Amino acid sequence: MPLVIDGSLARIEGAARVDEAETLVSFLETTADPVVDLGPTNHLHTAVLQVLMAYRPALATLPEDPVLLALLRPLLGEAGPELNRAA
């Protein structure tokens, strides 16, 4: 599973598949102060992207993948302060 949940931190490793969206939603719904780590992510399925856009969770790290980074920065960039806090 590319989605690894560890307490209040969810890390997406590699490419997030479509069914990860549901898991991610339940994680974000049920966890207090959830943080998502996109560092090791190299692709997000559109459904997962939608979840992130809807919930705008705090991000531990932005993706290292330059293509994904360029895409996500304007979309999720507002999560900046949380980024620092989580780090």
Place this chain on the structure above:
Amino acid sequence: MSEGGSSLKEQFLIEGRDLVESAGECLLRLEKEPDDSALVASLFRAVHTLKGNSGLFPVPPLTRVVHAAEDVLDEVRAGNLTLDSEMADVLLDALDQVSAWLDAFDRLDHLPDEADEVASGLAARLAVFRFDADAPPEPGDSGPDLAADWLDGLPAGDLAAAETALRTGGPVVLIDYTPDSGCFFRGEDPLRFMLTLPGRVWLAVTATQPLLPGPDFDPYQAALRFRAISTASLSEVQTHLAYVAAQVAIGAQTPPPAAPSTADPVLRALLEATAEALACPGPAEAFAGRMASTATVLSALLPQAGLGAEAAVMAARDQALAAGQATALQDLLAAALAPKPAPVAASPAAADPAAAPKAAPRRQGVLKVDQARIDMLMKLAGELIVAKNGLPFLANRAEEVFGSRAMAREIRAQFDVFNRIVDELQTAVMQVRMVPLGSVFDRFRRLVRDLSRQVDKPLVFVVEGEETEADKNIVEDLGEPLIHLIRNAVDHGLETPAERRAAGKPAEGQVRLSARLAEDKVVIEVADDGRGVDVARVRAKAVERGLISADEAAQMPDEAALRLILRAGFSTAETISNLSGRGVGMDVVATMVERSGGTLSLRSQPGRGTTVTITLPLSMTVRRLMMVELDGSQYGVPLEMVLETARIPQDQLHRHLGPPQIVRRDRLIPLCDLRRPLRLAPRPQEPAELSVLIVATAQGEVGLIVDAFRSGTEVIPQPLDGPLAGLACLSGAALLGDGSILMILDLEEVLKCPW
């Protein structure tokens, strides 16, 4: 509020149709006078206004097509393109499509499903002209228009990035991809499609609806929209997105070559030349002079372009002179030449000053009124006429029943007053309904142009008397018969250019459509200068078809023989049209004209051409009838058909074969006892003198034997409905002043019954 919305829509539709029509006219005229810049301007204005208006309604494909047309016309207006017939063809097609969409939108409140596809096709066909143009696209100051709409609703950061991507130079492909909400269930990953897009230089993701976290959030309902710019070729992009083609809109665009800072290419060229001159090394002693002259040029140019004030130029000059270096002036120039952040989302209406006065000329005392209201007014005026006509009956009763002659006189005097006022009222209402025939004639320019190209017969289409006015319904009813007549004239009446030359005529044929007023009638003629009708051929064909006997054919005068082509059954199958020139559905045309209360006549000269004349009443709402009595009832005969009334002694009847005949002015006229075709009881005894109403029909003059003549009258005919609707012999009924009902005879139909 909803009413406001619907009336806005109505207004859009009315105005839209007007604009399409006027654009079409401009186009056709432009084809003849391509240099008329006023025409180009009004064409552009029409299309531009249409585009602006359409933006208010959910008709994006329509907007897209009009937009594409506007882009092409803009180039034409700027002089980068010349309007040729090929371009006119495509533009006319686009207008036709828009017109069809307006109708569809009127009916359905939305456009047909395939509209998107059709729009793309048309837009692409239109775009070809712009890309083919040798001249670079005009560097518009509002940025590329297509992108302006396309980028709506993006955050500023994305807009700027898109702008930069668009300005990279070279053609780009614009992609607008809105995955449908169920796409995830088909295993689609739209983001992957976009990330792997060939040549992707820019990508923006937005939500199509607010994405709200919470229990109601469904991650499997796609609600995103992707917009991207690619530098790959159109076909590459199309191949890549073929799988989701239905959800994607793709547009190709050639952006302005460089980022222009000024709207005027001349200004830009001047600035560039100045910069170049400034960069050239020159002798030190000339430095001050060069700086001064550069500053002079700049101080003239920059304020003009709105890029800087004279004072700034002078300050830069002083600075340059002081420093001994041209840097300050060069900076100023560089700033002027640098790409200015284009106002991408500028509203198109604001960007074009031509749009500003668009509604102004319409306000000059012209009122657009729903036709139903005018019809109501007309109906009331009509009823007033009927009520007014009741007064003479009342006067008679006063005199005969109550024996008061003085009272009768007073009523008659009052009737005269009423008469005058009602007459004026009727005229006034009729005036309101009058429209110039030009409104219908203008449509035919297009028809003739298309036909002429289709059958490859170059021709001059002359239209005369467009300003002649007639009742709106009459004018509208005219459209179809005229289309047939004009088509006949072009297709069959005119010879091929080769034949014409051989006959010593100019290769270009002529079709003339004219209208004029004759008393209370409109006379419309469709004339060609073609080969004329071959009357011998018509006779032969009529005999062959069993319409007349060979003897009849031989005796028939040419004029009557010519009328044979108006008979039903004359032109059913392949007809003589290809040989003699006429005959395609002429009976249909004649019927249509007669239904509107008009008559149709033919004139033809071999080798000189054919003229078809349609005579119509100015207004058909009020009909003038001659009343006759038959078997104790009153019937109305259209007054325009009546030639004369006569009392014929029995001994003047010629009884040979067939019906009895009379001689009037050396002509034999067959007599028809009107009781027979109407299947009324035969006359109890033959009167010594017959009352004969001589009428002109399609078959020639016929004498109708009636019981007695009554006065002429004006009535408002009502169509028959219910079980009576099927009676072909009656064209309608009308209420008379005394409350009785008058049946109006359709004589052409009556005479088709055996008599």
